[in-house]
Amino acid sequence: MTRLTRRGFMATTAAASAALGAPAIVHAQGKVTVGMAWPGMQDAVWSTSHKLLNEFAAASDTEIELVFTAADMDVAKQASDANDLISRGVDVLLVFPIDSKAISSSVKRARDAGIPSMAFLRQVHADARHQADVFVGIDAKYQQLSSARTVFEKMKADGAEVGEVLWVSGDIRDENSRLRGVGLQEACDEHGASIAQDLVGNWDPQQAAAALAPALKAYPDINHISVASDVMMSGVRQVLQDAGRWAPHGEPSHIYLSSVDVFPIGLELLRSGHLDADTIFDVTGMCREAVDLMPRLAAGESFDSDILIQGPVFTPDNVDDPEMQAQLWAT
C-alpha cells in the first residue's frame, strides 16, 4: 500500500481539504500517545481498523503510541475505558463509539481534561451536547453516488436506455442507508434517471429478496438495480435467478447492478460480470487518515468539518489490479 494509490482515490469535503492544505505545523513535536476506546475485537471492522491503525502508526514520521481498550459493546464500560485513558493523560482520545449519544459524555470529560478527541467511523450524534474535535468516517453518500454513476456511464457507453432504477435500501432508521439513498438520487439527477421504488432490505438478504421479487414483476422493463450493501447481494441474486434475469454483462437479459462495500460476494460477482460497480467501504483509507491527523490534533490544530473518506469504485475491469487489491480488508 503506497501513498500514491491512496491519494488517487481519496478526496475530502471542501472545508476539510482546506484544512489539509494548511501548512504542516505539527510533525516536529515528540511522541504522541493516543488512547483508543474501541467497542471490542470481535467484529471484522473493529479488529481490522485496530490492526491497520497500528501499522500506519508504526510507519508514521511521528512517534505514535496507541493505548488500546475494548468495551465488549458495553456502553458503560466504554465510558469507564475513556475515563481510564483520560486518567492516563493520553494526548488524543480516539473513540469508535458504541452509542453515538452516550459517547458525548466521554468527549466532554476528555475536553475538561484538556485532551482533544477524534471519533472514528461513527459520528457523535449531532444533537449530543458535546462533539468530538474531529470525525473520520466513510462518505456514505459518495459510495452510492460513485457506484451508480459508474453504472450509468457504462450503460450510456453500451447504448442502453437510462430510465428507472430499483433501489434496495438498508434500514430506514440507519443514517448510512439514508445517505446512500441521497447519493443514488444525485447520480440519477446527473443522468436523467429516477428511482422507481425504494425497497427496504434491512441489511438482510431474505428481506431484500422478499421486497425485490414483486417489484421486479411490477417493473418488467427495469434494467438497473442499485443495492445499498453487498450484504444483501445473495438475496438479489436469488430473485434474478428465479426471474431468469441473472446473466453477466454482455448477455441480453443482463440487469445492470451497482452496489457498495466490496465484500467477498461483491468481488466474486464483479469477476463473473454480474455486478457492474461496487464502491469500497474504505477502512484502509480511514485508518491512514486518522493516523495522519493524530499529531495535528495533539498539537492543537482544530478542524472545521468532518473528514469523510471516499474509497475507489471497483469494476469488472479493475477488480484485479494490484493497487485495487491492496485496498481490500474484508476478506
Place this chain on the structure above:
Amino acid sequence: MVDESQFRASGASPGLKLWHWISANPALLPVALSVAMAIIFALTVPKFADLRNIMNIFGQLGFLGFLCIGMTYVMVAGGIDLSSYTVVSASAVVGATAMVATDSTLLGCVLMLAIGCSFGIVNGIAVAYLRMIPFIVTLSTMVVAEGFAIWFTQAQSVYGLPDAFIDNFSARILPMTLGISPRPVGIPVAGIAVLVAALALGFVLSRTIYGRRVYLTGANEETARISGVKVRRIEFSTYAIAGIMAGITAIVLTADLGTATTAMVRDVRLMDIIAATVIGGASLKGGKGSILGTMFGLLFLTMLSNAFNLLGVSPFIAMVIKGSVLVAVIGLDVLRAK
C-alpha cells in the same frame, strides 16, 4: 467422653488457627486482595495513584456497585439475579423518555426506580411465592427487560435530557487541585452515592434482625422456616432490593452517559457483578457473603481493568486474570467448606 471436635481444634497448629480465622471472616480475602493490588499498582503503574485516577476508580464503582449490592442480598438469601443488568436499560429508557417529554428530573428518577422495583417484584413473586427456580426466572426477566427496552425505544437511544439531571448526578464535587494536576479534580457523586448505599445496606445486612434473617434463609431455608423466619417474604424482599438497585444504576448511568440506551450494561458485565460478589465471599449456595466483601471484590476488579488500561496491556489479558481469580476464589471456598 471424648469429643472429636474438641481434639480437632485443640491440636490445631498456628497456621491452622489462622486458617480458621480467615474462614470465619471471608471478607478478609477481597480486602487483602484489593490492598495488595493497590500497593503493587501504585508502585508499578504510572498515574495509578494520581488523584485523578483514584477519583476515576471511585466514580466507576458507581456503575456496577449498586448492582453488586443487590446481587449480594439475593445471593446471601440463596438466590441469583441474572436480570438486573438488562433491567437497568429498561428502567433507564422509560425514565429518560419521561424526562425528555416533561423536563421533570424527579418524574424520570421515580419512574426508573419504579420500573427497576417492578422487575424485582416480578422476580420476587416468581421465586418466593410461585417457587420457581431463580436461575430460570431471572433469565426470563432478563430477556423480557431487554426486549422491552428495544421495543420501547425502537433501538434508538433516548437523548435531550434536562441539563439539571445530567449536571447533578454526574457531577464531581469539591474540586481539588492537589498535587501536580493542573486542572481541579472533583469527587464523583456516583462514587459517593454507592459508598453511602454500601454503608447503609451493609449495616442492615450485617447488624439488623432483617439481615440475619436473610442469612438464615440462605443458609437453610427449611430450618429458617421452622425457626419462625418468614422465608418467602425475605426472599421476595431481596429481589425487590436488587430491582431498586437496578433502578438507581439506571439513574447514575443515564446521567453519566447523558443518554439512555438499550444496552447500557452488557452480559459480559454480569460476569463482573457475580465475580465481585463471589470474590467478596458469597456462595452460590447461599448463606454467605457481605456488602463489605462485595465492594472490595468490585474494587479489585475495577482496579485490575483500570491498571491494564493505564498500562496499555491488552484488555483481554485482564479478562484471563479476572476469570482465573474467580476460579481460584471458588476453589478456596470449596476448601474452606471442608
Place this chain on the structure above:
Amino acid sequence: MTATLHMEGVTKAFPGVKALDCVSITVQAGEVMGLVGVNGAGKSTLMNVLGGIYMPEEGHVEINGRRVELRRPSDADEAGIAFIHQELLYFPTLTVAENMFISRLPAGRLPFTVDKRAAQNRAGEALGQLGSAIRPSAPMETLSVGEKQVVEIARAVAQGADIVIFDEPSSSLSIKEKDALFAIVRKLKAEGKAIIYISHFLDEIEELCDSYAVLRNGRLVGSGSVATVTRSQIVELIVGQAMSGPAARKRKIGGAPRLTLSGIRRDGILHGIDLEFKRGEVLGLWGLLGSGRTELIRSILGLDPMHGGSMTFNDDGGSRPIGHRELLERTAYVTENRRTDGLFLDEAVWKNISATTLDQYAAGRMRVLDKAAEERTAISMIERLTIRTPSHRARAANLSGGNQQKVVFAKWLNRKPEILILDEPTRGVDVGAKREIGELVESLADSGSSVLLVTSEIEEMVALADRVAVIRDGVIASEAKGESITEADLMAAAMGTEAADA
C-alpha cells in the same frame, strides 16, 4: 467363601488424643459381632482403619491369619471388606442394577456401551440370594430406605465381600424393614461371612449378635458372648457408670387442653385426626414409618398442605381457633432430621441457638441485633445442656450428632415454648446424650409445656410418655395411658390386630 477377621493391638492417635488405644478384636466366620459405644468412643476410627482410610501407628489387621496392609479404600475392597453405611450413597435416577455395578458395568457388544441385560441378570441374582424381590430395572429413587439398603448389601455380596460391616443400619428403617434387614444379616451369617454390626440399639444387639465389643475413650472396655451379659451391664460398660432407673412420674397434668385438633385431613395421608395436647403432659404419638405421624406435624404447622379439620388453642383467655402461622410461632419443633431442617450447619453454634428468638435481641427502629447478648445466651445454653463444642463460635457441622441435637434443643428452649414437638429426638445420638435429652423433655413438661413425642424407639416411648396415641394409616387407632403403656401393646396397635394375632 469365609473369612475370619482379627485386629491386633490397633493404636491410632490424633493430635491431642488417642482415638484407639491398643484395640484387639476377633470376628469368626459366621459370627455377628455387635460393636457399641458412645459417639466419639472410637468406633468410626476403628472402621476407618478397616476401610483403608487411616493407617494405625501400631497393630495390624489379619484376615484368615494372614496380615493385610490396608493403605487405601481399594485395598479394603480387594481384601473382601464391605461397608453398609448409615447414610446411603446412590444415583437416584439410575436403576438398581446400574447402581449395583456402577464401577464395573458389564460391557456391551459395541465399545463404550453397557450390556444392560447382563447387569440386570446379575443384580437379580444377587438380590435373589438375599431373598429380595426388588426389580433390578427399577429406578433407585422409587425404592424405600430399607430397599435401598438391601441393594447396598447385595452390591457388597455381589462384589464378593466376606467381611461385612454395618454402620447403624437400622436407624432410619421402619419395623418391617428392620425385620427384613435382620433376616438378611442372618442369611449372610449362615453363609459364613464375618459381620460387624454397629448400633445404638441394645435390643438389636441382643437379638441379632453372637458377641459384643464395647469401646470407650478409644479402649476396648468389654467383649464377650451376648448370651452371658445383661443389657444393663452393657450400658454400664458404654457409659462407664451404673444407669439409674426410670424416674418416678409425679407430674401434674393440667385440666384444659392447650391445643385441640379435630378432623385433621390431608388427601391420601391423614384421614381425620383428633388429638388433644394438655399442659405439662408428654403425649406420645406412636406409629410405623409412613403411618402419617410426621405428616400430621407438618400439616398442622403449615409446612405441608392441610385439606380439612380445625385447630383450637386454649390460653388463659379461653379457647379460640388458631392458624398455622401462629401455631408455628408458639411451637418448638425438633425435626426428624436435624441436618436438613433442624440446624444451620455452616453457621456458628451461637447463631443457631438465637435463630428462633431474634426478636429478643433486636432493639430500636432499625431492629439492630445485640450480638454480645446472643453470644452470652448461647454460652449459658451450652453450659446448661453440657453441649460439647470447642467454642460457641464453632460451626454446627463440626459437632457430633448428640451435641448437634442438643443445639437444636437449645434453640427452642430459649423461647420457653408452650408446645414442644419432638420428632425422633434421639436418633443417631449416643446413650449418654440420649439420657440427658430424656431428662430435658421431662423437665420441660414439668415446667408446663405440652410435649408431643414421636419416636421409633419403643423403650423411649414407654419411659417418657404420659399418654400414647397410636396412629395407623392416617387415623388414631387407639390410646393408652400411664401404667397401661407397654411395649407389646404399642407394637401390636401400630401393626394392626392382624399382625398382633400372628
